[in-house]
Amino acid sequence: MEKIKLTIDGMAITADRGKTILEAALDNGIYIPHLCHHQDLAPAAVCRVCLVEVEGRGHTISCRTPVEEGLTISTESDHLNKIRRIPVELIFANHDTDCIACTRNNNCQLQRVASYLGLERDSMDRMRMGNIEKPIDTSNPFFDRNPNRCIYCGICIRTCDEIQNINAIDFASRGYKMTVSTFGDNPIADSRCESCGECVVRCPVGALSPKTTMEPSRSVKSVCTYCGVGCGVELGVRGNSVVSVEGDRDNAVNHGSLCVKGRYGFEFINHRERIRKPLIKKNGKFEESTWDEALDLVAKKFREYGKEKVAVFSSAKCSNEDNYVIQKFTRAVLGTNSIDHCARL
Amino acid sequence: MIVRLNTILQSNFKGSKEELIPILQKVQEEMGFLPKEAMYNIAKFAGVPESKVYAVATFYAQFRFTPIGRNKIMVCRGTACHVRGAPRILDEMETQLKIKEGETTADMEYTLETVACIGACGLAPCVMVNKKVEAKLTPKKVVELFGGKGGKGGKGGKIEN
Amino acid sequence: MNSSAGKAGKGGKVVKLKINFDEITIKANQDWKELQSAKKPVILVGTATCGRSAGSLETLEALRHEIKLAGIDCEVIEVGCIGLCYAEPIVCITKPSQPVVCYGDINPAKAKDLVDNYIIGDDPVAAYALGTLGDGSINGIPRLVDTDVFKPQVRRVLKRCGSIDPTNLNHYIATDGYKGMNKALGMDSKGMIEEIKKSGLRGRGGAGFPTWKKWQFCNDAPGEQKYLICNADEGDPGAFMNRSLLEGDPHALVEGMIIAGKAIGATKGYIYCRAEYPLALERLDMAIEQAHSHGFMGKDIMGSGFSFDLKIKEGAGAFVCGEETALIASIEGERGMPRPRPPFPAISGLWGKPTIINNVDTLASVSLIFQNSAEWFAEYGSKDSKGTKNFALVGKVKRTGLVEVPLGITIREMIYGIGGGILNDKEFKAVQTGGPSGGCIPASLIDTPVDYDSLAQVGSIMGSGGMVVMDEDNCMVDVARYFLDFTQKESCGKCVPCRLGTKQMLDILDDITQGRGKPEDIDLLEEIGFSVKRGSLCGLGQTAPNPVLSTIRYFRNEYESHIVHKKCESKVCRDLISYSIDQEKCTGCRLCYSACPTNAITGDKKKPHSIIQYECIRCGMCLEKCPPKFNAVQCIPGQIITERS
Incomplete structure (x- = not known):
C-alpha cells in the first residue's frame, strides 16, 4: 500500500493512500471530534464536527477528505471551535441529557465531543429546548429505540444497508421532523428487522440500547455455539456469568459481525435448567452422573450393539473441529456411515 | 385495491428504482393518496426495500398518506404573498373550513394545504383551488369563496366540483 | 421526411434523411408573415398561469363569443406572458397596417368594448391601452418601449414571451x-x-x-x-x-x-x-x-x-x-x-x-x-456580469411583473422606474433578493447596481431573480422569521447545523416576534448564523441565515424594539401591537362589537366603546369593520398591559 506523508498539528505522519484525514489522524492517535463517522461504513459527513483546517483550503470536513501528499492540517483553532461548538450545543438542546439513566454513559461519543469542546451547562441553557418526550419503541425483545437520544447520524441506517443489507430502517420525513423509521413507522418488531443488533453496537450514543446485557468486568474470547459458521465472540463476563456477547473484530470468520442468536441468545449459558452434568437413566429416572461413568456406559453399549445398530447425531453447538472429529470417529472407529448433524439451529 | 394498483403499475412502468417517484406520483394521482398497502406493493414492484419507499414518500411534500377531500385548496406561502397578507388568508380559510392547514374536513369536501409558491407572485396573495388560481385575495374574498359567512361549502360559493 | 411545420402530429419514429434547415425556415417564415400582415385582425390573449389567475380564460371566452356574435373573421391566439402582471389579463390586438395595441385589465365586459369599438369599429379605445408595439403609431397611445415599464428593460430572453404562440x-x-x-x-x-x-x-x-x-x-x-x-x-x-x-x-x-x-x-x-x-x-x-x-x-x-x-x-x-x-x-x-x-x-x-x-x-x-x-x-451588462437577467419584481411596488434588464442597473431604477414606485406611495424600506438564500437590502443602498458581485458585497445574492419589495408596513423581523420558517421546513435534515440551526433560529425569532425575546438573542442569532453558514453541507444551509444576518445588519433597531420595548413599529407582529378605540370618534355603531370574535369590546349602544385588552386577540376585525368616516379604531405598536380584574 502506497504511503502518503502529511503533517497534522506539526507532527509528520504517514497514512495509506485512500484513507481520509480523520482516519489517518485516529490511526496515529490524534483525536478529532466526530459523531457520524464509523470505521466500517462509508463516510456520511453529516455531523459537521470533524472540521479541520487544511492549509490553503480553509476549514474542511476531515471524514470525507482523502489524505494527499504534503497536506498541512491543524485540528484546533478558534475559527474551528466557533463553527463546531454550535452544532453540538444544538444536539444537546434536542437530547435527553439524563446521562445516568443511559446505557452509554461514559462510553458515549456525544459526551466525548462535548467534553473535548469544553461545553458547559450554561452555554447550552441559552438554547431553546426541543421536544425530548417522543415515544420510545420498546417492541423489540433485545433492544430499545429511544428517539430522544438520537443524534440522526445515520450510522444505524447505514449499518442495516451497507453491512447487513436488510434495510429495515431508513430516514423518514425531513428537516427537524426527520426520524429514523421503519416502513410506515411501525414498531421495529413488525418490520423486516432481524434483531442482529449490528446497529445497536454501532450507535455512538444511547439511542439504541440493549435490554438484556450488562456491563462486564472482563471479556473472554470464544466461538459462537450456534451454528457451523463459527463466528468469533468476545463473551462479557461478570463474576462467573456471561452478561454480554460481542463479535470479535479480529476473527477472520465474522470480522465482528454477529446474528441475533450469537449476540443476544446467551441466556441459556447461565440458565438454571441447563444440564451441566451427564444424566443416566436409572430405574426409569434420569440421575446426575460423572463423565467417566457416562463415557464408560456409552463405550460399553457401542460394543454391545455393534456398527449395524448404531447411529451418531452431532450438534451444531459444537465447533467445526469437534464435528469433524465425531464424524471421523463414527466412520473410522465405529465403522458406520450413519451420522447426521443438526446445523439447522 | 391491489388489482387496481397492479394495473397502474404494469401499464405505465417497467419496475426500476429510477421510476420510484413517478410511480408514487401516478399512484397518488389515481388513488388520491398513498395507502400503506400500495407503498408495500410498490416496493416489491420497483425492487427496493419498503423502508426506502416510505423514506422517499415522506420526504416530498407532494405525497399524502390520508385520503384527500374532493376540493383541494392550496394557500400560497410565497414571499410576495406573505408580504401582501397571506397569513391572514390562511387564518380566514381555517376559520371558514374549521380545520387546520394539512387537514381535511370531516365530510371529505375540502383539504387545506399550503404550498411553497405557485409562481403567481405578481397577483399576490393567491390560493390554488383545485387547478385554478384565485388571485389578489382578501379575507373578505375568502368568505365569498365559500358563499358567505358560515356558509362552508354552501350554495352560492364559488368553489364547486 | 415531412418538413412542413405547424402544430406537430404525434411524433412517431420516423426515418430521417438529412434535413435542410433553410427549407423549414422558409415555411415557418411564410406562416409567421401571414399572421403579421393578415387581412383580418389578430387578437393575442396572455394565458400563462399569471394571466389565468387574473381571469384571462374568461376574457378569452368573452372575446371568442363576441366575435362569433358579430360574425367577424378574426384570429384569436393564446400567448405567454409579457410580464406585466399588475395589468393582467392582457390582450393585444393587431389590425391590418396598424401597430399592435396592448391592453391591460381586460375583463369580459371590457373585452366586449374592444370587440365593439376596435374590431368592429375603428376606435382603438385608448383608455384601456397600455401601449403599442412595432412600427407605426396610434394617436393617444404611447409606444410600449417608451413607457416607464419598458424603457429600462432589454428584452432578449423574454422577447418571444407574449408575442408568439408557444404551441406553434x-x-x-x-x-x-x-x-x-x-x-x-x-x-x-x-x-x-x-x-x-x-x-x-x-x-x-x-x-x-x-x-x-x-x-x-x-x-x-x-x-x-x-x-x-x-x-x-x-x-x-x-x-x-x-x-x-x-x-x-x-x-x-x-x-x-x-x-x-x-x-x-x-x-x-x-x-x-x-x-x-x-x-x-x-x-x-x-x-x-x-x-x-x-x-x-x-x-x-x-x-x-x-x-x-x-x-x-x-x-x-x-x-x-x-x-x-x-x-x-x-x-x-x-x-x-x-x-x-x-x-x-x-x-x-x-x-x-x-x-x-x-x-x-x-x-x-x-x-x-x-x-x-x-x-x-x-453588449449589455457590467464588467464581470454580462448580458441581461430576468427578475420577478413583486411585493409592494405599483407595477409587479416579470422584467428583463441589463445587469448593472440600479435597484432604484428597477423599483421606481420599472416598478413605478411603492404601492400607495408609502415609504420604501427594503428589497429582498435571492429568495431564502438572499438578504434584505435597505433603502439606504438603493443605488446598488444589480450584478453578482455588488449584491454579494451588501450581504445578499443575485439568486435566480426574485426581487420582493417591502415598504414601511413590513416588519423586518417578521420577514426574517418568514424566511427561516421556510428554510426550516425545507431543510432536508441531513446535516446537523442546518437541521437544528435553522429550527433554533426560528424558535428565537418566534420568541422575539411574540414578545419573549431576550437581549442576548441578537448575538445568539449571529453566532448560530455564523456556524450554520460555514458548517452546513449544502447551499441551502450555507445561505439559510442570510435573511436573518442581513436584517440584523441593517435593521438592528427593529430587533431591539421588539425585544426591549416589546413593540412592532410596523404593526405586523400580532403580539406586539394593540388596538384601541378613540372615545372622541366612536359613535357606538356596534359594528366592531358584533364583529369581535372574542367579545372583547364593551360599551352601550350609541355610546363610545372600548376594548378589554386581555380578551383581545388582535385579529384586527374591529379596525376592518369600523367605517372610514368614523375611523375610531386604531392599531398602535406595543402592548397595552391591563390586568384581569
Missing part, C-alpha cells in the same frame, strides 16, 4: 429559433465552449459560476455517457421567471439544451421541473414532441451525427432539490438529500456519470448566444 413551432423558428442549434451542430465542443467563454455568461441560478468553466470540466471528464440536466425546479418563493419562460417560449429551453448537450458531449438530458407548474410541463411536453417530429431531436439530429434525447422529470415538492446534488438524488429515485462535494457533478453526477446542471435562463441564454453571437450577448 413555426412562430419560434420564424423568430430566429433553432438557428442557434443549426449553427452549433456544425461546431466542435472546443469552439462552442470558447463561444460561451467569450460571451461571459454566468449561471443564472444564483451562484453565478461561469458557464463555460462548468462545461469544460464536464467535457474534460472521462466517460462515454454524460448527462445534461436543466434545473427548472424554481423553488424560491417570490420567483416565477422560469415558469413564464417555459409557458411562453418553451422551445428556447429545448434549443439551449440541444446546444449544451452537443458542447459537453451528452446524449441524454433531463428537465427537472416543479409539479406545481402544470402548464409549463404541458408546454414542455409539446415542445419536445415537436422538436422530435422535426428532426431537431433524437438520433442523428439533422444528419449531423449528434444524437440527443430529453426527458421531463416532475419534482415532488422539495425546495432543496434545487441544489444540484439533491436534484440528482431525486432523479435517481432517492430522497432529495444533497451529497457532499467533491466529487462535483461535472465529474461524477447522475448515476455516477459526468453531469452538467444548468438553470432555465442560462440555457435560454445559450440559445440566444448561438442565434446571435457572443459579442452581441456581451
